[in-house]
Amino acid sequence: MPTDPVCGMFVPETTDLVTEVDGKKYYFCSSGCMQKxxxxxxxxxxxxxxxxxxxxxAVPVLxxxxxxxxxxxxxxxxxxxLTLxxxxxxxxxxxxxAWHSIKSxxxxxxxxxxxxxxTAFxxxxxxxxxxxxxxxxxxYYDASAFIITLILTGNFIENIMKRKANRAAERLMDMMPSVAHLVNETGQVTDVPLDSIKPGQILNVRAGEVFPADGVIDNGSTEVDESMITGEQIPVFRxxxxxxxxxxxxINGSIYLLVKRAGGDSTVRQIYDMIERASSGRAKVQRIADVFSYYFVPVVMASAITSSLFWYFYLSSTGYSDPIEISVLAFVSVIVIACPCAIGLAGPITLLISSNVSSENGIIIKNSSALDxxxxxxxxxxxxxxxxTESEPTVTGIDITGEETESxxxxxxxxxxxxxxxxxxRAIQSRAKLMGINPEKAEDIREIPGTGIEGTVGGIPVKIRKSGNDERSSVKVVVDGRDVAVIHxxxxxxxxxxxxxxELKTLGIEVSIVSGDTDKEVQAIGEEIGVSDIYSGILPxxxxxxxxKFQSNGDYVMFVGDGINDSVALETSDVGVAMGSGSDIARESGDVILLNNNLENIVKVKLIGNETITKVxxxxxxAFGYNAILIPVAAGVLVPFLGLSVYTxxxxxxxxxxxxxxxxxxMNxxxxxPRIRKTFRNYSIKEMAGNAVAMEGVLPSI
Amino acid sequence: MKNEKIMLKSGRGIIWIDPKILDFLENYVPWIHILEKKGACTDETCQVIYRATVDRYDPARSGECIEISSGNMKVMLQKDVYESIDNSRQEIYLTKSIAGGLKIKGFTYSP
Incomplete structure (x- = not known):
């Protein structure tokens, strides 16, 4: 069942209160939520x-x-x-x-x-x-006037603070252009609204402009600043x-972009939606907030009535002249001072801010409940x-056994x-490109799965075969029937x-590696990076x-892998972290999606989790202490020290x-x-110094 | 034996059944589901309150459910309830309420 995007209530799809934005339908529980x-x-x-x-x-009233x-x-x-x-x-x-609350x-x-x-009025x-x-x-017109004035002021300040909390998400949408340069079949360019762009269209994106949709470059080349999305500060060549x-x-080229995804399906919109949804996540400690909220109003009403009656009867018994006045003021003070919103906001606003800060580093919290x-x-x-390892292999060496040159x-x-x-x-093609070699036309091509590929190049038969010495990562090159090289x-x-x-081990976290590769290969990598717990020859x-298996031993497991191919493992783990593809973040499994390939973000993700839950x-x-202390104050515990005049x-x-x-x-x-940023900075400074020793006193305690 | 809590595994979490309600459960299959209620806070950022509640299981109105059972003991869980218990490895208690019905203790909604 869909949920109201404003208040989070489940709403049946049969409701009349529906609106559509960017092709997506939103359902509302009330006209108030729909209007908001x-x-x-x-x-x-x-x-x-x-x-x-x-x-x-209110000021003249006072x-x-x-x-x-x-x-x-x-x-x-x-x-x-003046008060009316x-x-x-x-x-x-x-x-x-209040009327809606009575009705419901x-x-x-x-x-x-x-x-x-x-009451005061x-x-x-x-x-x-x-x-x-x-x-x-x-x-006490001043009281009735200022109750409304100060609470509205509080709401106003809170709205300003909340806009700051959601700054990263808002910045994402603010930087998007309002129009796109659509190229038609004749090559003519016209400006069209952003929400009219569809997959399959060609757009012209000029130097300095923001790409309005996801796509592939159809013509041209340029450097691209991806920092707003992936957090990577260094531009990349595309x-x-x-x-x-x-x-x-x-940054610096005029590009023709073939649109693959636009509007609500585009990456920027998906990221924005995920950040916005962050506040609906749940931390376990929020159960206290639920219990508090559930009983809040009856408890406050009871406290207010009790306080009011106490003062009335007590002052009457002492012969005080106007016990009703104090009794009314006590009632009003207790009713007004109690604040359910402080405790209600404690979790959601923290999750929203955490999600915003994370997105600035290319870390998308898809499921903020996972932060707990x-x-x-x-x-x-x-x-x-x-x-x-890198997702693409590279040529690490060419052993020439024939007369041909490497080129x-x-x-x-x-x-x-x-x-x-x-x-x-792909590795061989990359190496050739790096050396400035232009491939020639090949003919009679035959790819044999598990074995290699063969064909003719310039009339000469060429074969590339998996090398016989069980190194999956070596291939033999045969030209015109002669072994000429082994490419590693x-x-x-x-x-x-x-x-x-x-760093993970410093945080007290055990690390394991899983791979479909051979034991020899995985062991070698494990030795190099300091991981001894490895699982090789593993099917997806x-x-x-x-x-x-780890979970049944009581471990809380984070799985780090590919968002599409490792979906089952990502869903099974307590926290699934999908690395680096970002091709369709809505489709990827995982609670956290890393938009850049920086492995250090795994540590940052863990630090974000720690800091966020601490803040919640x-x-x-x-919020609990605030209410617990101030309600008795409003009820009159300070009267023995300050006298009854405090009620004025x-x-x-x-x-x-x-x-x-x-x-x-x-505000808190x-x-x-800044706390998360400082933690990241401390972490980065340490690794820049090349110090792999435990960061005692620098990392926050877990 | 009759006085011991009965354990039902629910994913990575556990549902404990209070032995005092065993007689009550003889012809009664509990259905644990979420009731939501708007809280006292009217701010749109504040969340709805989600409470687990227990009613008699009725296939006609209970919707998609997950069955948890052990021996003769059977409990039906709404999908969100199961996921919350599983994800956070919760241990919840099915016990008697003051009103004479059943209630859930220790549950946190976190699908």
Missing amino acids: FSSPDLEAKKLRKRLILSWIL LITYLVSEKFQYRDYILLA PIQFYSGFGFYEG KSANMDLLVSIGTL IFSLFITLFPSAIPGAGV EKGQRILSGTRN RLSKVNRVVMDKTGTI EILTYTSSLEMNSNHPIA VSYKIRPEAKRTIT EQKAEIVK RQNIGW ILPILSAFAMGMSSSSVV SLLLR
């Missing part, structure tokens, strides 16, 4: 208007309350007149929310605020109209046939090819191999692999079994505390951003 989704700017404008009016009138004598006979009426617009225009949103039999914060402010109105009913009682991601920037499990990971299982050998072999998609073929090919270990393994479906716990502790300002202070409570949680969560 469709016109977020409108909501922000409404809030601003209400807030401005509120302050313009000044008149304290500076104008009660003896002035029209004082209370002036206060009433605040109460019923600025405060209208609370009453609307689900009490919420709006109900509490409405009760609080209306109605009491004051009663005193204004019937001053002799409670002799000596004052009016030429015809190579993949381009939307949201990357064309990430903090518990004590074993990493890595696939070999494409993870520990001639590469001409023969690359001419044949350009007709094959085998990894060894292997997957290079990523330069950062050994450091990454060392067996990788998941290895993960399960901190926020929940803060306590309702306003309660509103201030309430308004700031959510903002304080958001924003501190996660």
Whole structure:
């Protein structure tokens, strides 16, 4: 069943409240949620208007309350007149929310605020109209006005903070162009809106422009700045046939791009959607927030009523002149000070910020609920090819046994191999290209699976055969019936692999390698990078079994592999990290997707998990403590120390505390951003120094 | 034996059955599913409250479920409940509620 994108409630597809954006349907539980989704700017404008009016009138209310004598006979009426617009225009949103909560039999914060402010207002109105009913009682229009004003101010500040929290995601969308240069069949270029682009179309992207869609280069070559998407600061060279991601920037060439994915299916949009969804993730500690929220309103109401009754009966018994006044103020203070939003925001806002910071480093948190499990990971299982090693092999040496030169050998072999998609073929082609060799036309080509390829190049028969000395990564070259060379090919270990393994071990994490390759090859790599627990000759479906085996021993396992080919192992593991392809991140399995091939990001992912969960716990502790301490304060525990006069300002202070409570949680969560960056910086400085010793005192404790 | 909790494996997690409810379960297949409720916080970033609740299993209305059983003991789990228990390796308790029905303790929604 779909969920409302605003509030997260499950919504049946039969609802009338549906809207479509970028070809995707969104379902809503209420018209309020639909409006918030469709016109977020409108909501922000409404809030601003209400807030401005509120302050313009609330300040005079406060000044008149304290500076104008009660003896002035029209004082209370002036206060009433100034308060009415605040109460019923600025405060209208609370009453609307309270009404919905009553209708749905689900009490919420709006109900509490409405009760609080209306209690103060109605009491004051009663005193204004019937001053002799409670002799000596004052009016508290300042309290009712400032409750609304301060809470709206808190909401406003919180919205600004939340926009900062989602900065990375917003920046992604802001940098996208509004138009694309569409090339038609005659070569004419016209500007079209971005959302009209379709797969199969050709776009012209000029130097300095952002690629508006995913595709492959149809014509031209250029350097591309991929930092906004992958986090890689160094531009990469791209030429015809190579993949381009939307949201990357064309640095210095004019390119014709064949569109593969656009609009809602494009990489940049998928990343944006994933970041936005991050706040719906769940950490286990949020159960406390759920329990708190579930019982919150009844407990607060009970506390407010109890406090109110206590003061009334206690003061009556001591002969105090206006016990009803204090009783009302105590009720209003307790009702208003209680803040469910601080605890409700603690988890989601932290996950949102964490997801934003991660995306700046090319780390896409696809499932933010996994961050909880990430903090518990004590074993990493890595696939070999494409993870520990480069995903493409390279030619490591050519042993010439005939009369031909290396250049001639590469001409023969690359001419044949350009007709094959085998990894060894690609390695030979790359080497030839590096040496500036242009392949010639080959004929009578025959590729024999498991054996090699053969054909004629320039009329001369050429064969490339798997080498007989059991080295999968060597091939024999036979030209015109003569053995002329052996070409050695292997997957290079990523330069950062050994450091990454060392850092994982420093964090107390065991590392294992799984691979379909021979034991000899995998052992060699394991020795080089410091991993002794290896599993060789493993079929893809067996990788998941290895993960399960570790899990049955109580380990929390992170599996690092290819997002498409290792999907089962990625899904089986506690945290699945998909490396480097990013070709279709929506389709890839895994909880985390790494858009660049930097192995160090595995350590960063673990650090992000640790920091995020620590911050969630901190926020929940803060929010819980906030309420636990301030509700008794509002109920009157400070009265023995400060006297009953504290109640003249306590309702306003309660509103201030309430308004700031959510903002304080958001602000505290924003501190996660520099903290994660500092942790990354410390990690990078250490590895730049080439020090593989444990980073004591530098890494945060787990 | 009758006083010992009964263990049902649910993926990587466990459901413990309170022995005091065994009589209750004789003609009753519990269906554990999620009820959602909007919380007290009205901010759109705040999440909905998800609570696991227990009702009698009814194939007509229970939708897609996963059966967990051991011997004669059978419990039906909504898919999200199963995934939450499995993903976070939770240990939850099926026990008697104050009202006389059944309730779940220790569950956290994390699909």
